[in-house]
Amino acid sequence: MKELLTLSQNQIGTFSQLIEGDYSIGVNAVFKGEVDNEIFRKTLETIVLNNDIFKLSLIKKDVTIFQVLNNSNQYGFQVLEFDSFKEFETWQETHDFRRINLDFLIDFYGIIIKDYGFGVYFKVHHLISDAFSVGLLVNEFIFTYRGYEKNSFSKIERGAYSKVLDAENNYKHSKKIDRDKKFWISEFQYNLNNSYLSSKKTESYRVRRKSFNLSDSESAELKNFAVQNNVSELFIYMAAFSIFMSRINRVEEVNIGTTLHSRFGKNQKNTMGMFVNTVPINIKIEKELKFTEFVNQVDKRKTNIFKHSKFNYTSLKQELTENFGFKGDLFDVIINYQTAKKEFSDEFKISWENCQYQSNNLTISLNCWEDGTFKIDFDYLDDVFSEEEIDNINRQVNNILFNGLQKTDYQISSLKMIDEAEEALYDKINLLDKVTYPISDVKSHFEKICEDNLDKTALIYDGIKLTYDQLNKEANKVARVLLNKGIKKGDSVAIISDRNLQLIINILAIIKVGARYIPIDPNYPIER
Incomplete structure (x- = not known):
């Protein structure tokens, strides 16, 4: 039976048809150790049989995309062997992969690398999977393999995708959707502004990534502030970025997007699928507030935001357009938070494949690694921002962030956006005592x-x-x-x-x- 896309899927349903390449996410994870070929294949078979995502197909009729949960699996796996990691990496770079699109949703390989170990290579259409789901597959692979290996296999309980579709249909006809809609409209009907970091227009949507690592001491400083003030690292960083953006645009309030893993209940938490929702956050910059006060003011929004996140930005934007004549977007920057915590002790190598396309100008991911350090990924449209501009944005936001963390009782208006080297340069430029001006108007x-x-x-x-x-x-x-x-x-x-x-x-x-x-x-x- 055909079902409409969920609200989460609707966010990218139309956009995914505008691009020429894969609209996919993926991972390759290889675990160190000698492989048992029989157990390896049995593990892959178990994963395919245990997850309803392998039964999904998508159908496009006119401009509408439908999904079908079939009775049997639509996708399986292949096993490939390589002599070395270098050979595996060459294969990834040169292999003529079938394009991930509405007709081909999953590409799944079991990988054996003779000089290292074994694992999986998995690519999936973003319409039917989020990054959390990809992580579920990696965890299920190693737990299932080790279980078979020790003759103590216990199948991981996965949720039923049919229940996800039932819950979605119930939500669309419930009072809850009306309450969520009312909440978001009340947040923005009197603040309908295009809050952009860049006003450049583009039609390529091609993403380039630039990553930055916080030092051990910087990471500790951020985490300690979060613990001491009972706030999240995401909203600390978002507060600093909003100060930066308000200064760049000379405005007193900004809109920033964030994505939430809106998995409600045990079934959804155990189901592979697309459950991410993007929501907008309006932040008022009250310059007289101290940094700690400002962060707390931003952070306290998170409970209501998560509570109403199922009615996402795409749904809100449609309401604002139809009922208030709103054009454009509320924001062009999205800031996310991700934790990279493995649930196994095995030594392994992992490489995530982020989606190579996005509709907004800039997506920033604040990643917290298991060792407590942070990596910040800037995914930006490469014909909107240059690499130099991204370097400057990262540096200036970090200046505000760590100036605030170190001077918590300072008003946010006094936090420095430039570092000492820049300040010295500007001081030199502004030495005006020897400058002579022409006598003219x-x-x-x-x-x-x-x-x-x-x-x-x-x-x-x-x-x-x-x-x-x-x-x-x-x-x-x-x-x-x-x-x-x-x-x-x-x-x-x-x-x-x-x-x-x-x-x-x-x-x-x-x-x-x-x-x-x-x-x-x-x-x-x-x-x-």
Whole structure:
């Protein structure tokens, strides 16, 4: 029987059809030791039979995607042998894998590496699996293998996917969905702002990853603050990032997305599937608050956010669009938290394959390793951000974060975003005691600069460049319009505009006619 996608699956159902490559996640995990081929195959067979995900198929009719839980398995496994890890890695790089799409959801291999050990290589369409599910498979593999090996096999209890679908249908017709919807609409109906770190547009959606490791001492500092203040590391980092973003955009509130593993009840916690929900968080930057107070204010939101997370951002966005005319997105940055804690003692090598595409500009994953250290992954659209920009974002956010952790009684407005080297550079640049200024007004000075730098780039915004000559000519055009409208020297002219090229052109035009400009934020209520 065909079933509609769940709300969690709906988040990526349409987007997954826009990309050209695999919309998949995966893992290869290889355990050290000599393999028993019979037990190895038996383990793989048990995994396939024990997990309903191998029975799923997807069908697209017009623009709607349906899922079918079949009576029999639609996917099995292959066993491959390699002489060395190098040969295995070469195979991964050069093998002509079948593309993961709606017609082919799972690619599952048993891997034997003669000079090391044995394990699994698993790729799955993101529509039917999240990263937590992939972790379930790795744990099930080694526990099942060791159980057969010791003649003490006890099958891991997996949830029934049919119960997941039943729970979803019940939710869609319950009072709970109405309460969740009401909660999210009340959070944002009066705060409908596009809170973007970058306004660049893209159609490639291709992700590049840059990773950073916190030192042992930095990791300990973060964890200790979390324990002492009974807050989560995720919301500590999110608080620091929101301060950074508010300064970059010069705003007093920002929206940031986060993803939650919304597995409710024993059945869902034991079922492989897609249960992740993305939700938006609105954070007000009250600059007079101390860092600890601000973190606590952000962290206390988590209970309500998780409680209502089943009605996710995609569902909310549809409501805001239909009922309030909202366009665009509430955020372009998502911050996640992941723990990498293994549930076995075996020595092994593991490599996770993250999804290579995303619709938002930047996803940051705060990963806590078993040894207590943190790794921060920046997955960014490579035609929106450069690697240098990502380096700067990471450095400046960390400056705010650790300045706050070390100076908890400081107001957040006084936390430093730049480090000592940057500060020394800016101090040097701002030594103005020996600078002489030409005896001329701003208009004449600007036009002289334009005359001396005609073909040099003056402005860059959203991929569009203007030379000094072009900028001057555009400003002159607007200045003539103002003069024709009767604007004269000493008048005041209001500018209502977001940040863009035309804003700069308009300011220069007003200066050219001798008037003064009054900037007005278009997001202000009309009464102001």
